[in-house]
Amino acid sequence: MDNNVKQENIDFEELEKKQKWETVSKLWYKFSRNKLSVVGLVVIILIILAAVFAPYIVPYPEHGGPYTDFMNANKAPSSEYLLGTDIFGRDVLSRIIFALRGALSIGIVVLAISVPIGVTVGLIGGYFSGTWIETVVMRITDVFLGIPPLILALAIAAMLEPNLTNSMIAITVSWWPWYARLIYGMSSSLRNEPFIRAAELTGANLPHILFKEILPNCYGPIFTKMTLDMGWVILNAASLSFVGLGEQPPIPALGNMVSNGADYLPDYWWMAIFPALAIMIIILAFNLLGDGVRDMLAKEEG
Amino acid sequence: MENLLEIKDLHVSFKTYDGILKVLNGINLNVGVGEKVSVVGETGCGKTTTLKSVMRLLARNAIVDDGEIYFKGENLLTISNKKLNQVRNYGIGMIFQDPTAALNPVFTLGEQLEEILKANGIKKNRKKDGIDALKLARLPDAERMYESYPFQLSGGMRQRACIAMALSTKKELLFADEPTTNLDVTIQDQVLRLINKLYEERQMSLVLITHSLGVAREVADRVYVMYAGSIIESGKTREIFDNPKHPYTIGLIKSLPKLTGEEMAKGIPGRIPNYLHPPAGCRFYPRCQHSKSICKEKKPEMIEVDDNHYVSCFRYK
Amino acid sequence: MNDIILEMKNLKKYFPTKKENMYVKAVDGIDVSIAEGDFFGLIGESGSGKSTTAYMVMGIYEPTAGKVLYRKKDISIPSVQRSLSLKRELQIVFQDPGTSLNSQRTVGQIVSLPVAIHKRLHGKKLKNKVIEYLEEVELPAEYYYKHPNEIGGGEKQLVAIARALATDPSMIILDEPTSALDVSVQAKIINTLRRLQNNFDLSYLFITHDLSLMRNIATRVGIMYLGKIVEVGPVEELFLRPQHPYTKMLISSIPVVTKEEEKLRPKNIKSKGEIPSPVNVPPGCGFHTRCSLAEKICKEKEPDIISISEDHQVKCHLFDTD
Numbered sequence: 058m059d060n061n062v063k064q065e066n067i068d069f070e071e072l073e074k075k076q077k078w079e080t081v082s083k084l085w086y087k088f089s090r091n092k093l094s095v096v097g098l099v100v101i102i103l104i105i106l107a108a109v110f111a112p113y114i115v116p117y118p119e120h121g122g123p124y125t126d127f128m129n130a131n132k133a134p135s136s137e138y139l140l141g142t143d144i145f146g147r148d149v150l151s152r153i154i155f156a157l158r159g160a161l162s163i164g165i166v167v168l169a170i171s172v173p174i175g176v177t178v179g180l181i182g183g184y185f186s187g188t189w190i191e192t193v194v195m196r197i198t199d200v201f202l203g204i205p206p207l208i209l210a211l212a213i214a215a216m217l218e219p220n221l222t223n224s225m226i227a228i229t230v231s232w233w234p235w236y237a238r239l240i241y242g243m244s245s246s247l248r249n250e251p252f253i254r255a256a257e258l259t260g261a262n263l264p265h266i267l268f269k270e271i272l273p274n275c276y277g278p279i280f281t282k283m284t285l286d287m288g289w290v291i292l293n294a295a296s297l298s299f300v301g302l303g304e305q306p307p308i309p310a311l312g313n314m315v316s317n318g319a320d321y322l323p324d325y326w327w328m329a330i331f332p333a334l335a336i337m338i339i340i341l342a343f344n345l346l347g348d349g350v351r352d353m354l355a356k357e358e359g
Numbered sequence: 360m361e362n363l364l365e366i367k368d369l370h371v372s373f374k375t376y377d378g379i380l381k382v383l384n385g386i387n388l389n390v391g392v393g394e395k396v397s398v399v400g401e402t403g404c405g406k407t408t409t410l411k412s413v414m415r416l417l418a419r420n421a422i423v424d425d426g427e428i429y430f431k432g433e434n435l436l437t438i439s440n441k442k443l444n445q446v447r448n449y450g451i452g453m454i455f456q457d458p459t460a461a462l463n464p465v466f467t468l469g470e471q472l473e474e475i476l477k478a479n480g481i482k483k484n485r486k487k488d489g490i491d492a493l494k495l496a497r498l499p500d501a502e503r504m505y506e507s508y509p510f511q512l513s514g515g516m517r518q519r520a521c522i523a524m525a526l527s528t529k530k531e532l533l534f535a536d537e538p539t540t541n542l543d544v545t546i547q548d549q550v551l552r553l554i555n556k557l558y559e560e561r562q563m564s565l566v567l568i569t570h571s572l573g574v575a576r577e578v579a580d581r582v583y584v585m586y587a588g589s590i591i592e593s594g595k596t597r598e599i600f601d602n603p604k605h606p607y608t609i610g611l612i613k614s615l616p617k618l619t620g621e622e623m624a625k626g627i628p629g630r631i632p633n634y635l636h637p638p639a640g641c642r643f644y645p646r647c648q649h650s651k652s653i654c655k656e657k658k659p660e661m662i663e664v665d666d667n668h669y670v671s672c673f674r675y676k
Numbered sequence: 677m678n679d680i681i682l683e684m685k686n687l688k689k690y691f692p693t694k695k696e697n698m699y700v701k702a703v704d705g706i707d708v709s710i711a712e713g714d715f716f717g718l719i720g721e722s723g724s725g726k727s728t729t730a731y732m733v734m735g736i737y738e739p740t741a742g743k744v745l746y747r748k749k750d751i752s753i754p755s756v757q758r759s760l761s762l763k764r765e766l767q768i769v770f771q772d773p774g775t776s777l778n779s780q781r782t783v784g785q786i787v788s789l790p791v792a793i794h795k796r797l798h799g800k801k802l803k804n805k806v807i808e809y810l811e812e813v814e815l816p817a818e819y820y821y822k823h824p825n826e827i828g829g830g831e832k833q834l835v836a837i838a839r840a841l842a843t844d845p846s847m848i849i850l851d852e853p854t855s856a857l858d859v860s861v862q863a864k865i866i867n868t869l870r871r872l873q874n875n876f877d878l879s880y881l882f883i884t885h886d887l888s889l890m891r892n893i894a895t896r897v898g899i900m901y902l903g904k905i906v907e908v909g910p911v912e913e914l915f916l917r918p919q920h921p922y923t924k925m926l927i928s929s930i931p932v933v934t935k936e937e938e939k940l941r942p943k944n945i946k947s948k949g950e951i952p953s954p955v956n957v958p959p960g961c962g963f964h965t966r967c968s969l970a971e972k973i974c975k976e977k978e979p980d981i982i983s984i985s986e987d988h989q990v991k992c993h994l995f996d997t998d
Contacts, residue, residue: 069803069820072818072820072821073821076782076821076822086376250775251770251772251775251776252775252776252777252778253778254736254770254776255768255770255776255777255836255839256778256789257755257756258734258735258736258755258763258767258768259763259767259789259790259793259839259843260760260763260764260790260793260794260843261789261793265789269781270778270781273778273780273781274778274779274780276780356779401858401859401860401861402829402858513950514722515950516950543721543722543885543951544721544885544887544926544929544930545721545925545926545929545947546721546947546950547929547931548928548929548931548946548947549947549948551931552946570858570859571931572859572933573930573931573932573933574931576931576932576933577931600933600934601935610860611859611860612933614859614860614862614863615859615888615933616866616886616888616889616891616892616893617888617891617892617932617933617934617936617937618887618888618891618915618927618930618932618937618940618941619891619934619936619937619940620891620892620911620912620915622892623863623866623867623892623893624863625863625864625867626860626861626862626863626864626867627860627863630828
């Protein structure tokens with residue numbers, strides 16, 4: 058504490074880099090203490106890479122589109138077709154990998170839109186707790202909370218056409234209120250903490266208080282939920298495509314692969330089982346990753 | 360007179376992410392029968408760690424590197440769990456800093472007192488004993504208090520209830536960990552006077568852990584001053600305050616604001632050492648204004664400088 | 677004679693309870709005058725209303741009755757309605773630096789906020805100014821990138837002080853800033869506060885329960901009990917010649933460390949009883965339930981404020997002039 062070193066001797070850029078590095082390594086340490094979280098991370102990275110580089114790595118690139126080869130239809134898993142073929146003769150493995158693209162994009166798009174909206178609504182509702190602003194904001198949230206994604210998607214499909222974009226809209230609309238709820242709880246309790254009072258008394262404006270003071274204290278739950286939600290959104294999207302909404306054929310989607318393949322159970326079991334397994338693995342991987350994110354961002358005591 | 364409690368050369372460290380924290384650096388402490396002793400030190404000096412070592416309540420990442428703790432001749436660190444429980448039930452009691460945390464909110468004081476008495480083997484007349492204990496603790500309207508819940512009482516009353524419970528068991532040694540820190544100064548005064556009065560009437564021993572020199576001075580017969588995991592000075596209370604020897608003790612007393620209004624010192628420069636890489640010699644060396652080169656290399660022994668007044672400092676031979 | 681910078685006139689704060697017509701009378705009519713350059717100590721135990729008073733001055737609570745005047749202007753409004761320049765002039769340091777600093781922000785970010793808002797600096801100039809303030813409170817410049825949980829309690833409090841200082845205020849309210857700190861750390865902080873008061877021409881309102889501390893650093897003190905000020909005066913006067921029975925009880929309860937101090941403690945008054953609940957304030961003088969000198973009138977009529985000397989007042993029937 059009795060440091061009389063003049064500031065000219067301190068290299069601030071070095072110091073900043075050093076602090077940031079320390080923060081990152083501490084985060085990694087906390088994340089990686091649970092080996093399963095690392096497994097989840099690795100699987101997700103592989104999935105992402107597979108989705109991005111799909112056309113270059115799949116065994117049969119053309120099978121991701123309107124391809125037919127009835128000579129090779131309904132073939133069981135073999136060395137030629139690792140996961141078998143479907144009724145049109147398309148390689149199941151290739152189609153699953155292509156389907157990952159749609160799955161991941163739905164997850165990303167839905168969260169990229171619903172999280173900012175939900176978090177902002179929650180921050181405002183919580184900060185103004187006890188006033189009419191809170192009442193209005195949170196009751197609107199409650200209304201949206203009551204909308205089940207599937208029903209909404211059916212309604213939208215009936216009004217517009219069933220496609221990927223519209224199923225994204227449907228899921229987004231029903232997803233943001235959960236973030237609003239989550240953040241509302243945290244925001245309304247943090248709102249009375251002395252450090253928020255201190256910021257107000259200093260003269261900080263509302264956006265600063267909401268986004269620079271309250272929000273950073275919510276990162277843990279937000280990112281954990283986002284990670285777990287990727288799995289849930291993908292599952293929801295699969296449910297939509299299962300009933301024919303979402304990605305339309307011939308573009309492969311995990312859900313419609315399962316529903317189409319289900320007609321041929323138990324004889325041509327591979328057509329339904331492998332896409333279903335893919336869904337399971339994706340969700341499991343995100344769950345494991347989510348545990349790690351939660352550990353990583355958990356607040357330390359003292 | 361044989362000592363009731365003897366801590367010999369206790370070394371305790373903790374395993375953490377950043378490395379090993381070498382906290383306790385050879386603690387030596389005695390408590391005689393009927394003696395009131397205080398361990399005084401600031402935050403992080405290791406006084407609570409010492410207490411937890413005696414009760415074997417240390418965290419899982421704690422390692423006792425060396426030392427013994429004798430209670431009535433038996434080494435608490437090595438006895439069986441069954442015997443340890445006996446000691447915890449009948450031998451050593453505790454009063455904590457936060458009485459709210461120590462009292463179960465869903466039971467009345469009476470119910471909690473009876474449970475303690477029952478655990479102590481008292482079979483009949485538990486209610487009468489309980490009410491007597493509350494009266495002893497100067498709680499007004501003891502019969503009504505007996506039927507009250509902790510939330511109905513003030514902080515001061517709760518602490519007195521805890522003291523009543525601790526004393527009602529007729530244990531031989533009581534540890535009090537910062538028992539008055541959360542109380543108002545007028546209530547603290549009443550509680551300290553109560554402790555003194557009750558101890559007059561009993562053969563119980565007391566170890567009072569506190570960061571407040573004033574509180575130690577009010578209660579203790581002897582004081583141990585702790586710094587960074589070592590006892591750096593010990594002796595009769597009057598001696599320590601009238602004639603402090605260790606630079607840390609002197610600095611601490613000087614930093615206290617006095618009622619007389621005399622100049623308050625500016626504190627002690629520096630901070631407590633990092634337990635990951637504590638100084639090799641005297642742990643106070645980096646902050647000491649009177650240090651010599653030997654202080655950096657060797658840990659000073661406890662030397663008797665006066666009647667029963669010990670210091671761990673190379674300034675004294 | 678310096679100008680009066682802060683005044684409270686018959687200031688009251690009552691909090692409603694679930695029962696009708698039953699209020700927590702946290703602050704029940706206090707009058708305080710603080711001059712520029714003063715170091716005013718407001719002393720009280722729990723339930724005295726001292727923190728509530730501080731919060732009303734800062735606009736965290738709105739007064740139920742009475743006024744707070746800053747430089748003769750009525751500022752009895754909530755902080756959201758206050759002007760930016762008032763916020764600049766009147767700052768506060770809270771008791772617990774663990775909760776008054778945002779654990780998710782760095783020291784640099786925390787102290788930058790007031791500078792950015794009130795001095796409109798950014799980039800390198802902002803950083804340099806922040807470092808100036810860190811150096812003022814004797815914190816190393818490297819702390820700029822540290823988070824609060826990486827530094828000790830005393831250092832956290834210095835950050836809070838630097839933050840308050842960074843608006844260039846005229847007056848700082850300090851709400852028990854050292855109560856949670858060790859003695860040696862407290863001494864350092866107090867020394868820093870005194871130096872800052874000198875260097876920056878500050879006025880302080882210091883809220884505490886620690887009389888010995890006020891004896892050393894305050895210029896004037898006021899003793900609060902159950903929402904009222906029972907005695908107020910220059911610090912030396914109050915300690916050498918305490919008048920109110922509660923003041924005497926407080927002084928006699930302090931666990932002192934030297935024989936000289938022991939001599940100063942009033943001998944015949946020992947602490948007894950507990951503070952009544954502020955929901956159920958006793959009639960007459962609120963202290964009568966614990967006062968060994970209480971008489972009949974104390975249980976019936978609230979005492980007036982009586983001047984013992986020009987700047988020393990007591991609120992006690994013992995000094996009634998009739």
